[in-house]
Amino acid sequence: MTIEQPAFGKRVREVRRAQGLSQGDLAGDDLSPSYVSLVENGRRIPSAKIARSIAERLGTTVEALCATDRPGDRLTQRLDLVGQLVAARASQLAGDWPAALRQLESVVEQSGGADQDEVRWEARWELATVLGRLDDPARHEAALRRLLDDPLTRSAPVLHARVAIELAQLLRAAGRLSDGVRFAEEAVRVTAELEPGRPERAQAQVALLSASVDSGEWSRAEQLGAELLTEVAPLPAGELRAGALWAAAGAQYLGGHPDRALELLAEAEQLLAATDGVRLRLRLARARTLLALASGPADDADALLARARQAAALVDTPSGRTWLALLETAAALRHNDRMAATDHATAIDLDAGELSPLDRARCLLHLARAHRAGGDEEAAEADFKLAAEGYEKVGAFRLALESWRELSAGGRGGEGPDPHAVLMP
16 A cells, blocks of 8 residues: 555544654654654655554554545644634733743644645744744744745745744844844845835845844945835834834934934834834833934933933833943943943943843943943953954954954044944844
């Protein structure tokens, strides 16, 4: 009898689960659990001898396991998978991420047929999202890379863009800027085929612009920022439009237009005020405050700092306290209050959670400035070097160069933009 896959593997999995057996139980001593998994997923065609062995352990026959599914059976299974996917989404809404993980892994494992491609894709996409919420970057990246290789992803520009953008953002946050730029470029290339106004086009451009600013490609960033502003008008009010304005603001500032940059950040903050994105709102408020402290009117900068203090009191986390300490340090340095700068800098916790490698280097840079202002040149030199090394490690070579220059020059020098004051979305 011919063993037809994936029908044989699907039936093996159904019978095994119905009997409460694990893949290891079914494998026994002469097969490996990984081989059983490959058979169940339709990726291996077992020999007649192995098929008989599997059937015997399941208490059935090879003929029964090879029986072709009826259309009604396939529809029933598809509906069951959709039901499990809905249950996983409910778990996500309830914040039960471990339960959502288990449910989505089960859907992925069960969805082996060609008529279940869409369900499997959605389950894999949501699985990657859940792994991100569970702060498991290695598995998150692996899940996204598997999804990027999925034939359905490659055949649909919108899906391709979604995965590439997510990968770009993940790798950038992990301090792998060159990889982040590469996947953002892939997303921009894919979305060029889409009609203007599609959200994926703007998302891809935001990802590429942010990665370009962080990596120090500032001339390119200025061009990307100008292109992105042409995409903003048709976007609906909300997080995406705010993110586009925010990213464009970074390019405007580095291009020598601080007033325009602050206007864009203020508009972005207004758009985000009506959303539920608390973490995004906090980061944008920090970005606006830090830029205002670097180049805005003193009264406006102080007012934004007062708001940052209120926000930190409401959302009291180690990373929130560190960010507030950094802003307080920057404000004290602007007012030439050296003692206050030194005092605030002591509250910068480099080990605080949720700090990206790039943000950690930025914290070290402000620590160095505070130590220099306080007259501790030895500590300042050590922190400038650590900041530069941190920037170099993540691929932010232009920021590293600026750190070395500031160390050797004894100060920032000049009236140009301070690149360390730019926080991108």
